[in-house]
Each structure stands twice: as C-alpha cells, then as structure tokens.
Amino acid sequence: MPRGRSTFTKRQKEQARQQKQRDKNERKTQRKQEKPEGGVVDEAEEMREMREHAAEQAALFGIGSDDDEPSSNELSIPHGTKASGH
Numbered sequence: 001m002p003r004g005r006s007t008f009t010k011r012q013k014e015q016a017r018q019q020k021q022r023d024k025n026e027r028k029t030q031r032k033q034e035k036p037e038g039g040v041v042d043e044a045e046e047m048r049e050m051r052e053h054a055a056e057q058a059a060l061f062g063i064g065s066d067d068d069e070p071s072s073n074e075l076s077i078p079h080g081t082k083a084s085g086h
Contacts, residue, residue: 057063
C-alpha cells in the first residue's frame with residue numbers, strides 16, 4: 001500500500017530533526033574534549049589578568065593612597081561665606 005505525501009514529509013522532517021540533534025551532540029562532545037586541555041591554565045591566566053586590571057584601576061582612581069586624596073577642608077564649603085553676599 002503506497003504511503004501518502006504527508007507521511008513522507010513527516011518522515012523527512014523527523015530525519016532532519018534527528019540529524020540536527022546528532023550534529024549538536026557531536027559539537028557538544030567536541031567542545032568538552034577541547035576544554036580540559038587549557039581550562040585550568042586559562043582560568044589561572046584570567047584571574048591574573050583580572051588582578052592586574054584591578055590594580056591598574058585602583059592606581060588610576062587613587063584608591064589606597066592617602067597622599068593623593070584632597071583633605072576634607074578642600075571638599076566642603078565654609079559655613080560663614082555665601083555666594084549671595086549677605
């Protein structure tokens with residue numbers, strides 16, 4: 001007994017779906033195999049770079065150095081003077 005057109009297209013779609021799933025699983029296993037080789041080294045390298053970047057940012061903004069900070073007097077406006085001229 002011949003199959004109808006809808007059965008054929010359903011079968012084609014299911015085969016395409018299964019092939020996509022196999023391809024996806026193959027890529028996933030390939031990534032897993034590649035990751036352990038440089039995973040620990042890259043993580044250590046990334047942490048080192050982050051520490052260096054943090055140190056650069058701290059130096060840029062003067063965090064941790066008391067010499068470059070303005071005194072509290074320079075930041076506040078004296079209470080006795082007003083801009084209106086009273």
